[in-house]
Amino acid sequence: MIEYKYSLDNSSKKFICPNCNKKTFVRFVDTVKGEYLPTDFGRCDREQNCQYYKAPPKGKKAFLIDFITLKEISNKAFKLVDKNGLISIIPKSQILEQKENSCFISEWYLKNSKINYLNKESKYFNSDFTSFLNVVKTVEKPLQKNISYHSLKLQDNIIKEYNKKDNVCNLTYYLLENFDFEKVNNAVSNYYLTGSNFFWNNSTIFWQIDTKEQIRGAKIMLYNKNTGKRIKEPYNHINWLHNALKVADFKLCQCLFGLHLINEDYTKKIGIVESEKTAIIMSMFLPQYIWLATGSKSNFKEQLLKPIKNRFCIAFPDKGEFVYWNKKANELNKKGFKIQVSKLLEQSNFENGFDLADYYNIY
Structure with missing residues (x-):
């Protein structure tokens, strides 16, 4: 059986097409790692009007070979003893993936060896995208990353389940009452703003999606649908999806909210705020920035x-937080960051805690 390493994403997610600039683009996914390939690989759903399609090359074909031992003998080669006791000296560059007691070896090498491979499992590897090529060093099990992820399928199911009942979360209701429908629709789509009845009816899920389109976490918050303010009484209504689903041993490693958007435009400046709601609102007021x-x-x-x-970034701390964020930015800029911290709110007469969305809503 031949397994292809890449396939078109079968979820409902759509991205900006590199040809027609419409959000109708289905990207290719690495089926092994569960990650998206670079943004130019995929198919536009506008098959009649756009017809853009670019598939990744199939790459090297390799076969899965079981071994008894695999030992590094130099910085360029391994000694492999297969299940039949046959000893082979294999260049590191030809071992394309290593498992605990087996490895994928390139067809090119196997054709010139005595190893029996024709009836073995096979798949394709592409050196442009597979980070593990030519880096096998030991036969030890790889260390598990201390990060947990929610699946794209889970996100898709939650969105479909909530939307099929024609529900609107309180935050989206507030946005629709106060902003242009098309702008709200675009913002909700770009940030995957999702309604939920986890913990509280018509609460909002903010998905933390990293640059590889992996879902690091999902924060759940409840808003007042008339004021757009978070409900903090009699307690702060904030929780996490992994708690709602009771996922055992979920290792939360947060990323910036909206981080996935930086892949869609490499020329825009980035605006950084504290509140997820503020990022969404500012994306409607100032779309020339990417808001995180x-x-x-x-x-x-x-x-x-x-x-x-x-990337060049402008941070907009809430009123009263300028000193803290400015100090952090100065420390980071010494390490090569490019962060400017705005004094806009600090120089205003507003109360502490006032944020950029409040400022633009007033003016």
Whole structure:
């Protein structure tokens, strides 16, 4: 059986087409790693009007070979003893993926070896996208990353389940009452704003999606549909999807809200705010920026900002937080970041906690 490493994404997600600039683009997915390929590989659904289609090359064909031992003998080669006791010296460049007791070896090498491979499992590898090519060093099990992810299928199911009942979450209701329908529709689509009845009816899910389109986490918050303010009484209505689903041992490793959008335009400046709601609203007021949110004052830090290190950013801290964010920005800029911190709110007469969306709603 031949397994192809890449396939078109079968979820309902759509991206900006690199040819017609419409949000009708289905991207190719790495079926092994569950990650999207670069943004130019995919198919536009506008088959009559656009017809854009670009598939990744099939790459190298390789076969899965079981082994008894696999030992590094130099910086260029391994000694492999297969199940039949046959000893082979294999260049590292020809071992394309390693498992615990087996590895995928290129067809090119196997054709010139004595290893029996024709009835083995096979698949294709492409050196442009597979980071593990030519880097096999030991036969030890790889360390597990200390990060958990929600699946794209889970996100798709939650969105479909809520939308099929014609529900509108409180935050979306507020946005529709106060902003142009088309702008709200675009913002909801771009940020995958999702209604939910987890914990509280008509609450809102904010998906934290990284640059590889992996879902790091999903924050659930409840808003007043008339004021657009978060409900904080008698307690702060904030929780997480993995808690709602009771996912055992979920390792939350947050990223900036909206981070996935930086792949869609490499020329736009990036605006950074604290609140997810503010990022969404500012994307309607100032669409010439890509708007990201830290989710909290303390999340304005290197760990979360690292993916945008090479982009020019303007941070807009809430009133009263300028000193803290400006100090952090100065520290990060010494490391190569390009972050400017705005004094717009700090120089206003508004109360502490006032944010950029409040400012634009007033003016």
